[in-house]
Each structure stands twice: as structure tokens, then as C-alpha cells.
Amino acid sequence: QPVLTQPPSASASLGASVTLTCTLSSGYSNYKVDWYQQRPGKGPRFVMRVGTGGIVGSKGDGIPDRFSVLGSGLNRYLTIKNIQEEDESDYHCGADHGSGSNFVWVFGGGTKLTVL
């Protein structure tokens, strides 16, 4: 099963842009990854799914156009433009692997985004 790696923290100034990275373990370069936003004290919120061709399907409900994704090799990126205070959150990536009795759903350790 894939292992997802995320840097523990990131920061960006109000109005600036930031790109968060989720790295798949070797051998899983064709996997799609889901991004989630988790505001303090809240449950995760689906942002969007990304593969090597970019977004897969639709964004989650209420996700603004400022959020976009890209995929390249083992990396899956979430870019936030014109950062707002409300974007300060933990961002998790996740991927599902296998099917039926071999199914697992794995997550990265999360990146804490601080808005300066």
C-alpha cells in the first residue's frame, strides 16, 4: 500500500500563494490523491481529488476557485492563491488502495498551514 508524506508545516502571508505537497511512495506514481481541509476543532472537508492529469471529478462543496491542484510523478500539489485568514487549517492528503477485502484508505501526516 502507498505511504503518503507531507511536510508538517507551511506558512504564507495574507494575500500570497502557497503550494502544499503530498508525496507518494515509490511505485505508486499513477495513484490519485484526495486533499482535505481541517479547520481547528472541525472534521475534515473534502477539497478535491488529483491525479497526474490534474483534478479528477469536482471540487468539494463550497471550495473557492482559489484552490487548485496539480500532479507530477510521485507528487500531488495543492495550491492556494490569495490566501485568506479562513485558509489557516491542517491539510491532509489521502489515497485508497485495493478493493474488497484488500481495501485500505491511507493518509499523510498532515500539513499545518499558518497564515501570517
Next chain:
Amino acid sequence: QVQLQESGPGLVKPSQTLSLTCTVSGGSISSGGYYWSWIRQHPGKGLEWIGYIYYSGSTYYNPSLKSRVTISVDTSKNQFSLKLSSVTAADTAVYYCARERFNWGQGTLVTVSS
């Protein structure tokens, strides 16, 4: 819009069974096509998938927890439930229910302590 709400005891004694229920509104579990999951998050840590139940009743569990986990569904109440047996302090976490990746509950903190 589908909404999920976890409920259950916030404190469980070691060696006992943790029991939580997820109530779904704005959509029917039995309408098909989705799997319904339990996920947990240890304090200050990442997310850990516990298992899921398909609308048909089929269940699939994280191998690391499989021996202690049971997930069931009550379509008449539009609820699904989690039971985790023989708990220890390591099971202290916020527990979430979710409809696939799309919709998540707000979570409920369960502390294992005597």
C-alpha cells in the same frame, strides 16, 4: 446536502468496548453506491482509517484493527455504528464518520481511562 453526526460515550474504561453511532441526514444510506467509513485521529496526529460498511452490509476493516472492530448498519434509522473492543489508552482519539471522501462528521472525542 448529506450531513453526518457522531454520538456515543466520551469516556470508556480500559478493556471495555467503545460504541459509537453515526446518524446520516439529507440522504439515505440504503440508496446505494457509497461506502460509509469510520476514521480516527489521535491527539495532534494524522488520520487513521478504521473500516467501512457498504450499503449492502459488506464490511472491510483496517488490518491493524480488524480483530477488534465491528461496523454495522441500521437502515431503518439511517445510522451506522462502530464497536471497538478491548480498548486501551492508545485508542483515545477523535472518531469521525464519513461518506466516502465527500462528507465527514464533526467528530467526537473518546477518552479511554479508568
